[in-house]
Amino acid sequence: MSIILYELAGADPDVRFSPFAWRIRMALAHKGLDYEGRPWRFTEKEAIEPSGQGKVPVLVDGERWIADSWVIADHLETAYPDRPSLFDGPGGREGARFVQSWFETGVMKFFAQLVIKDVHDLLDEKDRRYFRTTREERFGKTLEELCPDPEAAKHGLIQALTPMRQILKGQAYLGGDAPTYMDYVPFGAFMWARCVSDVQLLPADDPVEAWRRRLLDAHDGAARRAPCKEAA
């Protein structure tokens, strides 16, 4: 059975930077599943029409088209029960849902402020216009006005990560001794930043930074190998 993952790409088709698609890239690596990652642009809605919506990631598993990172993760867990578990049981699944909700409501906005202009700049021409118009409508500001004070946004991010930092002082991953989907949700946002920008988000001695570096090396360095703007 073939698996295809539609994922957002820049003008360079090898630059895959969607935070939501990165959750699924890591989930596929965790499960040891081979797949074809297919580059997709914001303006190529017709390519993912069979999924019934217009956003990526979209996973095509055999005949099934599945949209939304959470639904895709759930699908991988139930369709491949003989592979390593993404959630480590029902409690882990609910924990991952909580992490996702917390991250999307309280933390993602700082990443967005810090990297949105870099995202724009690496898109191809037709996507740039679409991205600027839709995002400026969404935020009620120009892309250039979104982050007047990057240092304040970094400080906001560091503060917002406090609950995660507390946990990571005592264990290697949110999932425990080994990563689970609970880790891949926040890690997706760090990969978003790494792929589009060389901004240093966290101090070197932050336990969240140590966790991020462990995840870059997880699953044979799948994340570290991806084309990115970050220097190291």
Ligand SMILES: N[C@@H](CCC(=O)N[C@@H](CS)C(=O)NCC(=O)O)C(=O)O
């Ligand atoms: N809740 C969705 C969010 C997916 C999403 O927002 N994807 C963005 C790319 S990062 C997208 O495809 N946007 C299309 C658009 O803005 O037209 C998930 O978790 O997969």
